[in-house]
Amino acid sequence: MTLETLTPLAADALAGLWSTPPVLPTKWLYDERGSRLFDEITRLPEYYPTRRETAILRDHADDVVDVTNAAMMVEFGSGTSTKTRLLLDAFTRTGEPIGPRAAGHFVYVPVDVSAEMLAESAGILAADYPRIDIRPVEGDFTDAGLVLPSCEGARLAVFLGGTIGNFDDDGRRAFFSGLATTLAPGDYFLLGADLIKDTGRLVAAYNDKAGVTADFNRNMIEVLRTGLDAVGLYADDFDHVARWNPARHRIEMWLRARRDIDAYFGDLQRRWRLRSGSEVRTEISTKFDLSVLRCELADAGLAPVTSWTDPMGDFSLTLARR
Ligand SMILES: C[S@@+](CC[C@H](N)C(=O)[O-])C[C@H]1O[C@@H](n2cnc3c(N)ncnc32)[C@H](O)[C@@H]1O
Incomplete structure (x- = not known):
């Protein structure tokens, strides 16, 4: 595996998952399932x-x-x-x-x-x-x-x-x-x-009661798991978090580990560890x-x-x- 042979997803995962804090480009939320979930989001009362x-x-x-x-x-x-x-x-x-x-x-x-x-x-x-x-x-x-x-x-x-x-x-x-x-x-x-x-309305739009945005966010883990041949990586091990960043006037979506994560990415030949409670940023939405x-x-x-x-x-x- 050389930098030239990396797929775009592998290159983004390599650049983002080991950074502090870990971040992933928002576009990876939109595989086929993610796109359908986003379409559902557009019809939610909060959105x-x-x-x-x-x-x-x-x-x-x-x-x-x-x-x-x-x-x-x-x-x-x-x-x-x-x-x-x-x-x-x-x-x-x-x-x-x-x-x-x-x-x-x-x-x-x-x-x-x-x-x-x-x-x-x-x-x-x-x-x-x-x-x-x-x-x-x-x-x-x-x-x-x-x-x-x-x-x-x-x-x-x-x-x-x-x-x-x-x-x-x-x-x-x-x-x-x-x-x-x-x-x-x-x-x-x-x-x-x-x-x-109003911050309350903003946060609600990214954290709906039906949990569709949470599924949309957690789907990023599935994209990583299937796209990079990962073992030990499960969407259910992450909580969806949406919060307002007042200094940057933006909503940020994060995935917070529910337990210590110890995953291996076959396609990257690398192990990834994330402590329980730590977060990966998956989206910013500036207002x-x-x-x-x-x-x-x-x-x-x-x-x-x-x-x-x-x-x-x-x-x-x-x-x-x-
Ligand atoms: C927030 S949705 C908006 C969809 C639609 N335009 C609307 O207004 O409802 C973002 C759209 O941009 C696409 N997208 C996200 N990042 C992209 C990128 N870097 N290049 C091309 N399309 C991207 C997604 O697949 C998705 O369809």
């Missing part, structure tokens, strides 16, 4: 972000079409693309489109690491939207080598669900500036971001002050055109122009 973002899209999808007149929409972390349908509907509504869209050509490029969910969603969308050219891309949106299709006319990059909160501050700035480099002047970026609010976020976008060369929030002021959508 307000999906409902709030849907409400904003319902009110403003037509505005997005009017401002951008995009011929292609690229969505990062598209998942089931459920909310995206509001944009697809708006882009394909009969009206009087101008430019490349007038020829009836609109391209949707969902980008996601979750291969099964991506293929399934793309298939359903293709049946439901026969006039849209759907070109799924399985890949990591943080990968600098990720090539997006080009098109005649403006492109709209979309990043929904508050997934931007999964980056730390440096990662987020790198993502914005990478995107600004990838997009051409005149392209647009639509960003959904969750806003700072934003909208004016600060708009400044970050502008600094990266993505000039905010407009921002919308839901009536409760819980969630935001910002449309920015490259």
Whole structure:
């Protein structure tokens, strides 16, 4: 086993599990089972972000079409693309489109690491939207080598669900500036971001009563066990923990060992020990002050055109122009 021959999961586990504190990239939560559990989370009473973002899209999808007149929409972390349908509907509504869209050509490029969910969603969308050219891309949106299709006319990059909160501050700035480099002047970026609010509601959204988020978090252990040929590693040996980090205004999800863990990773040829009560961080979800976020976008060369929030002021959508 050399560094070059490591799978991406092995490389991330090696870099993260032996660090202090141990951390794993959030994307590994989204294997097929994890993606289905996340879909269930979006319908839980405590999980307000999906409902709030849907409400904003319902009110403003037509505005997005009017401002951008995009011929292609690229969505990062598209998942089931459920909310995206509001944009697809708006882009394909009969009206009087101008430019490349007038020829009836609109391209949707969902980008996601979750291969099964991506293929399934793309298939359903293709049946439901026969006039849209759907070109799924399985890949990591943080990968600098990720090539997006080009098109005649403006492109709209979309990043929904508050997934931007999964980056730390440096990662987020790198993502914005990478995107600004990838997009051409005149392209647009639509960003959904969750806003700072009452801590109790935030924590409840990541620690639901039905325990679905706990299963989603613990599924990371299954991903490690099956993906790295581990023995002595069991999801039931971990508790789900979600807490607010006030200094960094973010929710953090951790897995806390219920007993001393002594596991062996066959694919890494390494033993991993974690003391009872110790924790592994699996997700951060930063919550934003909208004016600060708009400044970050502008600094990266993505000039905010407009921002919308839901009536409760819980969630935001910002449309920015490259
Ligand atoms: C929080 S969910 C949001 C899903 C959907 N956009 C929504 O708003 O409900 C994050 C999505 O991003 C995908 N994802 C997470 N990290 C990723 C990465 N590094 N590259 C590509 N997709 C990623 C996951 O598979 C999942 O579909």
